[in-house]
Every structure is written in C-alpha cells, then in structure tokens.
Amino acid sequence: MKQIFKGTVALVLGGISISSYADQASANLGPRPLFVVNNMDEGPLKTSLLSCSEGPFHRSDFSIGHRGAAMQFPEHTKESYLAAIQMGAGIVECDVTFTKDKQLVCRHSQSDLHTTTDVLAHPELAQKCTIPFTPANLETGEDAKAECRTSDFTLAEFQTLKGKMDGANPKATSVEEYMDGTAGWRTDLYSQSGTLMTHAQSAELFKAHGVKVTPELKSATVEMPFNGFTQAMYAQKLVDELKAAGFEPEDTYLQSFNLDDVKYWLKAAPEFGKQAVYLDDRVYDPSKFSASAENMKELSDVGVKIIAPPLFALVELNDSNEIVASNYAKLAKAAGIDMIAWTLERSGPLDQGGGWYYQSVKQAINNDGDMMTVLDVLAKDVGVLGVFSDWPATVTYYANCMEKQT
Template sequence: MRVALLVLLLASTPAAAAPLDFGDRPARLVAAMAEGRLKARLEACAAKPPRRTLFSIGHRGAPRSFPEHSAEGYRAAARMGAGIVECDVNVTRDGALVCRHADDDLPATTDILLTDLAAKCRRPFAPGRGAECRTSDLTLAEFRSLKGRMTHVVKGAATVEGYMADDGARGALMTHADSIALLAPLGVKFTPELKAERVVGAARQALAGALIDEYRAAGVPPGDVWPQSFQLDDIRYWIAAAPEFARQAVYLDGRYRDGLDPLRPETFHPSMAALKSMGVNIVAPPIWMLLTERDGRIVAAPYAEAAKAAGLKIIAWTLERGGPPGADNWYYRSIPGAAKRPGALYKTLDALAREVGVIGVFSDWAATVSAYANCMELD
C-alpha cells in the first residue's frame, strides 16, 4: 500500500517542494534478507533521515513505476534521493536533442500508435508484426505532442490495443534541455548518454559537441555532468574537444558483445591501462561483469580488479532491472548461487560498494540505492 501511495505522491507533487522519501520498498527488501550483519545495519538505519547521494543514479528516471525519460519519472528519482539522473540522448528530424533510450522505441514507450503520427511510422502496425516508429522521423513539435507510457509491447498481438497492452499511465516527454531545466533546481546532477547510433562520422561529432553545448548554455558546471557513451570514439572526442567535461566522461563497457570475458584479463582489448592512457577515467559495465562467486561469497571479478589497478573509477548498471535477482536475470548471471538466496539485491549492492568500490550504481528505482548509501554514509 505504501508503495502505491508513494507513486501517487511522486507523480503529483512538484519535486522542488517535496521532501525526500525512500518509501517502504527498501525496508521490505531488507526484511526479506537472511539474518546477519548487513541486515542488522540496514535495519538500524530505518529511521535515519533521507538525503541525496551521488552514489544513487536514476536510470532513465524511475522506470520501475513511471514512464521512462518522463518528467514524472525524473521528479520521482529526484525525490527518492538520486544525486544523478540519466537522459539517453537521441535526435529529432529537425536536430533537437531529446531524452529517449532508442531511436525506434516509440511504439513501446509512447502513445504514438494511438495518434495521427502513427502514419509516420517506418513500418506501420500490422497484426503479428508490431510497428517501427523512429524519433528521428519526427520534428520536435511532433515529438512533444506524444505522451510517455510504461515500456511494454505484446509481440504477435493482432490489434494495436493488444500490442500496447496499455495501462493508461502517461508521462510528459523531455528534451535534453528540458531535463537540465527540471533537474538543476532540485540539486540533481546529470549523466547524459549519447545514443543516436545511426548518426556517424562528422555528424556524430557535431552531435557530441551539441550535447555538451546544452550544459554550457544552461551554465551547468562541468563537475555536475557525467557524459556517457558505449562508443569509445565519443569519449575520445570529448577528451579532445571538451576536456573540462571529459574528466567525468563514462565509457559504458559493452565489450562483452565482442568477446571480453570479465574473468580473463587477456581478453580486455584495449586493456584497462590503455584506456587510462587515452584519458578515460570512468568505466561502467553491467553488474555481472564486476562480480563473481568464491567460497559462497560475492567478490570482485578480475575485470574490477584490473580497472582499479589502472586507476579507473567504476559505475555499475542496472539494479532493480530485469525482475528480481535470480539465475535467469541477466544482470546477476555471474553470481547464480548468491542470486538465489534471500536478500540477494542488497547483498549484491553491498558487494559492489565494498568489494568493487564502485562510485555509483544505476537503478530503475532510486530509493533502493539511496537508502543503502544513506545508511553507509556514501557520498
């Protein structure tokens, strides 16, 4: 009941006027843990006043209960104590930077199929085939006319309504500049991720520069921004063209797709030392690349040890995603034994903080990480 009330409050109350509130989810997660020192310490913090922490990063806002990259989701993450909130940056047909995880995710994340803009979809809805609708095919005005919804489609559905399986919840879509204007007065900092994978070459460098320029135009200090990309060339561009912002640039490490094994340093190409020599200071892999199991304990994987030895800082993604911890949750794939035990979520988070020494953790529900960081007095 308290979670439902918190969702209503987060959605209806301007975050600038709202006190921080972790809700009851952290306490329920702690209650599910096996008895031990970690559970006892977290329980002892239950009455501790909430505070904002940079350790807690709102992944696309608060998509566990709010439409991703919506004003409502960003406000929710801010109220739950996230010190940093993410905007994934894609681009409209007329060149506006907007917060959207993928160029072609509009059918799953917005109401486009219920509007006249469905006529602009690359592949209109067809029974059993779904639809493909791209942000890059819309003008900014058209994009703004859409409403965000909880991410979901039913593949193979025969009707638009069945395909969307819509719960009716809506959220206001955001431009990148909107996200800055919303979050800055709340004392929340920024981690934009340059997406727009179809933009390449000189056009991509121009887009990377435009992303940084929107922070300059808003008067945001470079120390309040953690620009991210899966493309190492984007990081290197920022190092060369915007060094003051590149100090906190985050290399999102997706090299597991190309054969990197976090247990085998010989597969790290480029090596951690080479990344550091390029000017990279922060790497951000998925949770499973940072952890392994040893004698029933969750410990740092060789990937994490190598990154730390090279002087790289580490951010992890993404807690509270993919369902509860378990062997079938991709984010926990390297710790299948630990993931099956009661309280695995906070055990995992504690291992990331203590064994790996991460500086931050992305979460689909910021309160979970914020409550832990508040208890452990992490910045």
C-alpha cells in the first residue's frame, strides 16, 4: 500500500494516506462543516462526524483549495488563497494563463476577465477587450456580450484590476448590471478587495505558508505560438517559476487537461512530471468515451501516474441506490493510476440532485449533507489522493475526523 502524504500521524483509507500533521499549522474551519454534517441523513457516518465537532483541526493534504476558497472569496486572489490556507488546505491551486507580455498569472481561463474582475469598470482598459461590452437587446432577446482576455493586457495593466465573484448578467443593459451576476448562494462581501496575483507571487505566498502547490496550465484561447511564445515555453516557464520559489518536486502537482503538456513535463522536467496530474475531460461525453482497461493502460504506459476527473466519474449508484466507486475508478486503480476528485462545494444547494458534479448519483442526492457521503466514498472506496473544494474547510473537517477515529 502506497503512502502518499508524509506526517506524524496518518490514516489509510482504501489506497490513500491522509495526514493532518500534528506538527503543522492548525486550521480554523468556521461553522460550515458542522452545518453540512448536521444536514446529513441519520446514520453511522453522521454520528462519526458529529463526534469531531470540537476539534482541534489541522492542515491536511487531502484538502485542496480549488482556486483558493472560491465559494465566498473571488477566485485566484490573495484573499481567496489565504482563506483556503486558514481552512486547512494542504495544497492550493493557481490556474495559470498569460498576459500580452507573456507573464504568467492566476486566472481560471485566459478569457474570463470580464466575469472574474472589474475590468469593464475601467473604460480605458475595457476598450482593449477582444469583445468590448455590448448591452443586451431586450427587443430581439440577444444577450449582453463581452470577452476580455489576459492576453489583451500587459502585466502592469492586469495588476490594476480587482477580482470579483465569477458571474455575469446576460440580460444587462449596462456594465454595472452585467457585473452584477453573482449566484445567490455566494456573496459579494469580499469582492471589493480581490487582489490579483501572478503565478510567481502565488508560489511565493504558498511557500511562505508551507503549503503544497497544484498549478494548472490552462489551454490558451489565442493561437499558439503567441508572439513567439510556444506551448513548450509556456509549460517550462511554469516549472521554472516554481523552482525559483523553492518548491521541490514532491510538493508540486502540475496539472493540465492537455495530455501533451503532461508528456512534455515527463520528458523535459521528469522530477516534476512524475507527479503531474492529467485532468481527464474524456468523461464529459459518455457517447464518445467509455473507460476501459485498455485506455487506462495507455495513460499508464506514457507515464501518467495521477488522473483527476470531475467527481461524477468516480462514483455511481449500485442496485440498492447506494453511492459506490465507479467502474472508471476501479479501472484506474487496476492500472496503477492514482486519482484526485473535483470539485466539492461548487454546486450550490444540493436539494435538487446536485447538478453537473453529481450527475452520476443524482437520485441519491437531496440535501447538502449528502456531499459528506460522496466524500466518504471517494476517500474509502475510490481511494482518492485528495479532493478539490471551493470551501476547503469541509474536506479538512472530514480528513481530521477520520484520522482521529483510527
């Protein structure tokens, strides 16, 4: 059995080891994890999790901050990252793209500044957007449009922006209305101070706080090479900035949806590439992809050791309508491939079946507490290395509680 995370205390669940590190920083989880646990259906798992309500809690590598703590804080901002770290995320993610002058910055997409920042509130910058804001036409029903890319701006211009909660109002007739699109279960309370970060700044922040990193190399919207900036140069620059920040390969989980990026790291930076994560979007369309021993072996044969699909690919329902490990998960494990799941706490209230992330088990999802049941299956039956969450405290709570009960 392979031990993934080192620490003074470890819990082995299925094929993983979860460490809370008794000698590491404590975590402040706030009220939400217990709210979720109290929302669970009655049963042994709920009883077990309630027994941990008094803590104490510590940082866990099983808990991965997805874009920081993006349920409440503007994603990929300093504030979001710090909140994730405080909530005990042992690993934090910077999605990486690049600016007009080829500097790496933390954004989920090269083309999301219009929904994740206040760029449209800066007229002198908004006019530089690939598609400047166009109001909705209420007579024809045409939605409002805008597209602002990081590659539309220099790093200096990018750094004048503030992060906001991701969202837009497609029926807006003004910039102000367009920017007012935050989902009701999130909040704009912290959007006035969303400090954007370069990838290098995020790496420096994470190193200073002693957490591991999982940067994702995002697919470019612009055609590559971009002004002489090739895909290989892009992938290598990411590694170089991590090295400059002092990160060791064992503390780094490079990610990409592009298998060629993973292959590049395996060849050009093998010490980092051996722990690179292939984000498996093949599962998006079941009419075109079905997991098999053969296609899992193909990944293993090229050197892929870790895959990360959306969580619906890792769980399914058995004949008794119970949530269990999926065939995909079993095949990956049989091929010797480890797994990471995404994304918890990104679906809003789960009373209607949980939406896209829970589509394979929606018939068993009817309250927020059900995410703990899914999390328990991912940990014990699937044996994931860790779980991305928009509110890492929930995963940290689970990991700490399971550790205490060994």
